Structure formats: C-alpha cells, structure tokens
Amino acid sequence: MQPEISDQIFYSFLTGGLCASSTSSTTTSLFSPFAIEDKVDEDKALASLRNHKEAERKRRERINFHLNKLRNLLSCNSKTDKATLLAKVVQRVKELKQQTLEITDETLPSETDEISVLNFEDCSNDDGRRIIFKVSFCCEDRPDLLQDLMETLKYLQMETLFADMTTVGGRTRNVLVVAADKEHHGVQSVNFLQNALKSLLERSSKSVMMGHGGGGEERLKRRRALDHIIMV
Amino acid sequence: MQPEISDQIFYSFLTGGLCASSTSSTTTSLFSPFAIEDKVDEDKALASLRNHKEAERKRRERINFHLNKLRNLLSCNSKTDKATLLAKVVQRVKELKQQTLEITDETLPSETDEISVLNFEDCSNDDGRRIIFKVSFCCEDRPDLLQDLMETLKYLQMETLFADMTTVGGRTRNVLVVAADKEHHGVQSVNFLQNALKSLLERSSKSVMMGHGGGGEERLKRRRALDHIIMV
DNA sequence: GTAAACACGTGAGAC
DNA sequence: TGTCTCACGTGTTTA
Numbered sequence: 001m002q003p004e005i006s007d008q009i010f011y012s013f014l015t016g017g018l019c020a021s022s023t024s025s026t027t028t029s030l031f032s033p034f035a036i037e038d039k040v041d042e043d044k045a046l047a048s049l050r051n052h053k054e055a056e057r058k059r060r061e062r063i064n065f066h067l068n069k070l071r072n073l074l075s076c077n078s079k080t081d082k083a084t085l086l087a088k089v090v091q092r093v094k095e096l097k098q099q100t101l102e103i104t105d106e107t108l109p110s111e112t113d114e115i116s117v118l119n120f121e122d123c124s125n126d127d128g129r130r131i132i133f134k135v136s137f138c139c140e141d142r143p144d145l146l147q148d149l150m151e152t153l154k155y156l157q158m159e160t161l162f163a164d165m166t167t168v169g170g171r172t173r174n175v176l177v178v179a180a181d182k183e184h185h186g187v188q189s190v191n192f193l194q195n196a197l198k199s200l201l202e203r204s205s206k207s208v209m210m211g212h213g214g215g216g217e218e219r220l221k222r223r224r225a226l227d228h229i230i231m232v
Numbered sequence: 233m234q235p236e237i238s239d240q241i242f243y244s245f246l247t248g249g250l251c252a253s254s255t256s257s258t259t260t261s262l263f264s265p266f267a268i269e270d271k272v273d274e275d276k277a278l279a280s281l282r283n284h285k286e287a288e289r290k291r292r293e294r295i296n297f298h299l300n301k302l303r304n305l306l307s308c309n310s311k312t313d314k315a316t317l318l319a320k321v322v323q324r325v326k327e328l329k330q331q332t333l334e335i336t337d338e339t340l341p342s343e344t345d346e347i348s349v350l351n352f353e354d355c356s357n358d359d360g361r362r363i364i365f366k367v368s369f370c371c372e373d374r375p376d377l378l379q380d381l382m383e384t385l386k387y388l389q390m391e392t393l394f395a396d397m398t399t400v401g402g403r404t405r406n407v408l409v410v411a412a413d414k415e416h417h418g419v420q421s422v423n424f425l426q427n428a429l430k431s432l433l434e435r436s437s438k439s440v441m442m443g444h445g446g447g448g449e450e451r452l453k454r455r456r457a458l459d460h461i462i463m464v
Numbered sequence: 465g466t467a468a469a470c471a472c473g474t475g476a477g478a479c
Numbered sequence: 480t481g482t483c484t485c486a487c488g489t490g491t492t493t494a
Binding site: 281284285288289292296313315316 | 470
Binding site for chain 2: 060062063066067069070072074080083086087089090092094095097099100103104107108163164165166167169172226
C-alpha cells in the first residue's frame with residue numbers, strides 16, 4: 001500500500017526529522033491546555049517507534065546471520081547476492097536429497113525384506129538371443145546366502161552379468177543383472193526368479209530365527225555394537 | 233543511517249504525498265526563471281524513483297520466491313517466519329552433507345585403493361584376552377577376493393566378528409572387525425594385517441590387469457553399462 | 465496493548 | 480551514466 005499523506009506527516013513529526021521551528025509551527029499544542037498530555041503521548045509514540053526500529057534491526061540481523069551461514073556451507077563468496085544464494089541453496093538441498101535417496105533406496109539394505117525382478121528384454125544387446133533380468137532383493141544376511149543364490153541361478157540356467165552387493169550391519173541388498181537363454185526362458189521366467197528368491201529369503205529368516213531366537217532385535221544389537229566400535 | 237530532514241521533504245515532494253498547496257509553498261521554483269528546467273529534473277527524478285521502486289519490488293519477489301521453495305522442500309508451514317526457516321535450512325543442509333559424507337566415506341567403495349587397520353585393544357570386552365582390530369580396505373572386486381581374505385585371516389589366526397561388505401560397479405569396500413588371541417598377537421600385528429591386505433590388493437590389481445588389459449577404463453565401462461541397465 | 469513478522473519505499477554504495 | 484543490491488525506518492497485520 002502506498003503511504004498516505006497523513007502517514008508522511010506523522011512520520012516526520014514523530015522521528016523529529018523536522019527542525020524545531022518547523023515542529024512548533026505545525027503543532028499549535030504548546031499554547032493549548034493539552035500541551036502536557038500531547039507531550040506525554042509524543043514521548044510514548046517516540047519510545048514505541050524506537051523499540052520498533054530496534055526490533056526490526058534485530059530481525060534483519062537474525063536473517064542475515066543465517067544467510068551468511070548458508071554462504072559458508074555452499075562456500076559462496078560474500079558478494080553473492082541474496083536471491084542467487086537462495087537459488088543455490090534450493091538446488092543444493094534438492095541435489096543432496098536426491099543423492100541420499102538414490103543411495104539408501106538403491107544401494108543400501110532397507111529395514112524390510114524386498115524382492116524385485118524386472119525384465120529387460122528390449123535392452124539385450126546380443127542379437128536378442130538372451131533375456132536380461134534385473135534382480136534385486138534385500139534381507140537378513142547369513143553365511144550361505146550367496147552360495148545358495150549362485151546355486152539357484154545355476155539351477156535356473158542363468159548367467160550373472162553384473163552384481164552389486166551390499167552387506168551392512170547384518171542386512172544385505174543384492175542387485176544382479178542376469179542373462180537367460182531364450183531356448184529355455186521367456187518373460188514368464190520372471191516368476192521363476194521371483195519364487196526362487198522368495199524361498200531364498202524364507203530360508204534366510206528361518207536361519208536367523210533358529211540361530212539367534214531374537215531375529216530383528218539381535219540384529220539391531222549387533223549393528224549397534226559394530227557402529228560403536230567403528231565410531232571410536 | 234537516519235534519514236535527514238531534507239530526505240523527508242524530498243520524499244514527500246517527489247511521491248506527491250503532500251497536497252498541492254503544500255507543494256507550492258515549499259517549492260518557490262514556479263516563479264523562478266528555472267521553472268521549466270526544474271520541472272524536467274522533477275520528472276526525471278520521479279521516473280527514476282518509480283524505476284527504483286519497481287526494481288526493489290522485483291528483488292523482494294525473487295527472494296521470497298526462493299524462500300517459498302525452501303519452505304516446500306522442508307515441508308514447512310507457510311507461517312514459518314524467515315529467520316526460523318533459514319535456521320532450519322542451515323540445519324538440514326548440514327545433516328544431508330554429513331549423511332552423504334558418512335555413506336560415501338565409510339560404506340561405499342572409493343575410486344582409489346585404500347587400506348586401513350586400527351587397533352581397538354581398549355575396546356575389547358572379553359576380559360582383555362583378545363585384541364580387536366578394525367580392518368578396512370577398498371579395491372577392485374574380483375571373484376576370489378573374499379575367499380583369499382578369509383584364508384588370510386585364518387592364516388593369521390584371527391576371527392571375524394563383524395563384516396560390512398559393499399560391492400558396487402566393480403569396486404568393493406570391506407570393513408571387518410576381527411579378534412586376535414593375545415597369545416599369538418600384540419599391537420604389532422597391525423603391521424601383519426596391513427601387509428597381508430597389501431598383497432591381497434596387489435593380487436587384485438594384477439588379476440584385473442590380466443583379465444581385461446584395461447584396468448580402470450574397463451571397469452568404468454562396466455559400471456556405466458550397469459548404470460544404464462538399472463536406470464531403464 | 466504489545467510484541468513479532470512482513471512488505472514497502474527510500475538513500476547509499478558498488479560496479 | 481544507469482543498474483543492482485543492501486540496510487534502514489516505517490506502517491500494517493496478526494496473535
């Protein structure tokens with residue numbers, strides 16, 4: 001909203017911006033019987049304005065303090081202007097969020113068991129003679145897990161092309177790209193793979209149950225112990 | 233800086249905040265020979281001030297636009313005030329940075345080979361009868377790496393207490409906590425472990441060199457291929 | 465009634 | 480020169 005005329009006069013009046021003669025000429029109150037009352041009101045208003053001014057200064061300081069912190073975090077020059085800085089912060093937060101999401105969702109083991117089998121038929125680059133599957137599962141780790149997995153794939157007559165395997169704190173995530181000959185396999189082999197993995201994971205949870213009798217609790221204890229030792 | 237008296241008058245004058253009579257009374261220029269010149273200057277100043285006002289409005293808009301973006305990213309209420317919001321942003325950026333650093337530094341394989349052996353003697357909790365080591369190394373993956381590692385530890389008469397193993401895109405990072413009996417081991421066993429790991433990694437690089445004849449390049453090609461397939 | 469937060473218009477300084 | 484950014488003091492609104 002545009003400041004009104006009265007606001008401008010009020011502003012000049014209260015801030016004492018105008019010189020004494022000007023003030024006395026505009027305020028005829030000195031000769032009125034309400035002169036003292038007016039003076040008190042004037043003082044009150046002045047004090048209020050001073051407080052307001054100070055509070056606003058503090059507020060600006062607070063904001064700029066955090067802006068400077070962000071400047072340091074993004075190793076930005078102190079000459080980077082506020083808008084640009086904030087744009088960079090937005091971008092950085094987005095990047096970091098995406099990065100951690102990718103790692104925790106696609107690489108690190110999750111807390112819950114998962115199985116995923118995808119068909120990459122269109123993606124095969126050996127003249128379409130083979131079907132390519134991307135297999136991914138997440139479960140409790142156990143000593144014979146990998147051996148069982150290899151035997152399962154061998155039994156299904158599938159060849160492992162790539163394998164990313166992550167075992168952290170007793171849980172494991174494995175992402176494999178496997179190839180299957182079209183002589184023996186079709187798209188329906190996705191189901192074979194899925195069922196095979198399911199029984200693999202069932203064996204996992206059984207072995208954990210029998211081995212410790214605590215399951216998740218025991219694992220958490222183990223993880224904490226490991227974290228402790230590593231952190232020292 | 234405090235606005236001066238003249239500034240206030242100038243402000244009221246230019247913005248046309250004061251009524252006509254007031255304006256004519258403060259400016260004696262209407263009767264001077266420079267009236268037209270003054271009028272031109274007046275228009276110029278007015279236009280300049282209008283531009284300035286508009287530019288400043290745009291600037292505020294830009295800043296607030298990004299602030300609102302940050303509000304969304306942190307799922308903050310629109311009533312969260314600027315200073316608090318920025319404080320939260322600072323905290324969030326710090327958290328995310330720390331989180332990704334932890335994962336990439338302590339869990340995911342690095343691009344360069346690394347060996348680290350630490351002694352945790354003080355940390356042993358079995359009456360000090362055993363020495364605890366934290367072993368961590370990072371290198372190219374190869375089929376027999378884990379088997380070689382286990383044989384090495386067996387040869388050194390060490391028992392694996394915990395193991396975090398991550399293999400991604402052809403590189404592997406392994407973090408193990410191993411225990412060694414004090415009958416056969418002392419703090420100097422750190423060196424045994426280090427040397428053993430060194431020869432393990434040398435075998436790794438040899439096998440990669442022989443196997444592919446490209447080394448790092450070949451690995452990057454593999455990794456890119458895997459990324460591609462997974463991303464589809 | 466007062467305390468806090470915001471948008472606004474302005475002057476000053478950088479470039 | 481003009482253009483851009485900032486800090487400031489103010490009026491207004493909300494709790």
